[in-house]
Amino acid sequence: MMPALSAEEETHSRAVAALIRERIAEAGGWIPFERFMDLALYAPGLGYYSAGSVKLGPAGDFVTAPEVSDLFSRCVARQCAQVLAGGGEILEVGAGTGRMAAVILESLAALGALPAQYAILEVSADLADRQRQRLGKLPREIRERVVWRERLPERPIEGVILANEVLDALPCRRFTLHGGEARELGVAEESVPAADERAPRRGTGFIEREAGADAGGAADVADEELASATAALLRELPAPLPEGYTSEICLRVAPWMAGLAACLSRGLMLMIDYGLPRAHYYHPQRMAGTLRCHFKQRVHDDPYINIGVQDITAWVDFTRVAEAAVSCGLEVSGFCTQAAFLLGSGIEQFLAESTDTVEHARLAGEARRLLLPGEMGEAFKVMALARDFDAALDGFAVQDLRQSL
Numbered sequence: 148m149m150p151a152l153s154a155e156e157e158t159h160s161r162a163v164a165a166l167i168r169e170r171i172a173e174a175g176g177w178i179p180f181e182r183f184m185d186l187a188l189y190a191p192g193l194g195y196y197s198a199g200s201v202k203l204g205p206a207g208d209f210v211t212a213p214e215v216s217d218l219f220s221r222c223v224a225r226q227c228a229q230v231l232a233g234g235g236e237i238l239e240v241g242a243g244t245g246r247m248a249a250v251i252l253e254s255l256a257a258l259g260a261l262p263a264q265y266a267i268l269e270v271s272a273d274l275a276d277r278q279r280q281r282l283g284k285l286p287r288e289i290r291e292r293v294v295w296r297e298r299l300p301e302r303p304i305e306g307v308i309l310a311n312e313v314l315d316a317l318p319c320r321r322f323t324l325h326g327g328e329a330r331e332l333g334v335a336e337e338s339v340p341a342a343d344e345r346a347p348r349r350g351t352g353f354i355e356r357e358a359g360a361d362a363g364g365a366a367d368v369a370d371e372e373l374a375s376a377t378a379a380l381l382r383e384l385p386a387p388l389p390e391g392y393t394s395e396i397c398l399r400v401a402p403w404m405a406g407l408a409a410c411l412s413r414g415l416m417l418m419i420d421y422g423l424p425r426a427h428y429y430h431p432q433r434m435a436g437t438l439r440c441h442f443k444q445r446v447h448d449d450p451y452i453n454i455g456v457q458d459i460t461a462w463v464d465f466t467r468v469a470e471a472a473v474s475c476g477l478e479v480s481g482f483c484t485q486a487a488f489l490l491g492s493g494i495e496q497f498l499a500e501s502t503d504t505v506e507h508a509r510l511a512g513e514a515r516r517l518l519l520p521g522e523m524g525e526a527f528k529v530m531a532l533a534r535d536f537d538a539a540l541d542g543f544a545v546q547d548l549r550q551s552l
């Protein structure tokens with residue numbers, strides 16, 4: 148059962164839906180799914196990440212690895228320390244509650260490897276406030292190194308760029324295959340009739356519809372960027388995809404990566420997210436794509452309910468991330484499962500260090516959640532992208548999945 152919306156959430160969701168309805172009308176009756184996702188998540192003052200819901204943590208919509216256990220962030224810190232040995236800075240994109248930043252900074256302080264600066268790039272004003280509160284509790288010598296940025300720094304850094312569960316929030320295109328060609332999926336108002344519309348969505352007022360399927364012909368058949376990207380995708384996949392196959396493709400990865408890559412003069416980017424290499428992502432049996440919504444700890448696949456008060460995500464095609472990085476002059480220096488990364492980064496040692504029985508049992512439970520294949524261990528991957536940094540990376544010593552990309 149999906150939890151009910153509070154009165155406040157209901158009002159907020161109606162306002163976001165009204166804005167989207169306006170944009171659909173302005174566009175002639177249809178907008179691409181990517182635009183819908185952009186508005187639902189990022190519309191100024193209204194979108195899920197722009198407005199003030201709790202989002203992360205047990206009282207919010209979902210729990211990320213740094214919220215499951217500080218063991219995760221201690222492992223990330225160890226990998227950062229290897230890069231920061233000669234000094235440098237950290238830039239974290241999308242820092243959530245700030246818990247990972249706090250633990251990384253404490254761990255690096257203990258290792259004598261504090262970065263000169265820890266910058267946070269955050270789109271959510273409300274999460275930035277939570278980060279300020281959390282990091283404001285750190286000792287002065289540490290907290291003074293933290294700064295917040297509203298846009299990417301103009302001066303490139305030497306050091307580490309981190310993004311945990313950010314790539315999956317980039318708005319993506321959705322498409323469905325007909326006769327070997329991709330048709331873009333988008334959103335129309337439910338009241339506009341169309342011959343091939345999908346099942347109505349429980350009265351939310353929106354319906355998923357293919358480009359060009361509306362009676363007025365306002366929506367074009369897939370635009371050129373999507374058409375060439377999906378044609379390239381279909382050419383290179385090892386197995387043909389069946390008729391009606393529906394999936395996502397995130398064309399924002401390349402510009403996003405280009406922006407970040409320009410910020411790194413030397414060092415490492417660590418991208419952590421749930422995702423797959425391309426051949427597995429677009430597997431013929433994954434007929435309905437990878438879109439997932441998170442609302443009050445429930446995971447479901449309907450982006451047209453709870454609009455503006457639930458997270459909308461899609462799995463990450465890590466081959467696309469690697470291609471984008473390489474085209475910016477970065478090298479893919481590691482790719483493995485989260486479990487392998489944590490084992491390579493000393494999670495067992497951190498666990499063994501806790502001698503208190505009660506604490507040890509708690510940490511062991513948390514470690515299982517991070518490591519087990521049925522939990523976060525395998526679905527989540529870690530990718531290291533390097534510039535002018537060729538030391539063997541501890542976190543990737545256990546497993547090398549780069550051949551799968």
Ligand SMILES: C[S@@+](CC[C@H](N)C(=O)[O-])C[C@H]1O[C@@H](n2cnc3c(N)ncnc32)[C@H](O)[C@@H]1O
Nearest residue numbers: 196211240241242243269270271311312313316
């Ligand atoms: C799923 S949360 C992950 C938070 C945190 N990294 C963690 O693991 O707990 C996504 C985070 O990325 C931020 N975010 C989403 N889109 C972003 C973007 N385009 N640029 C920067 N931050 C973004 C959100 O506000 C949020 O802090």
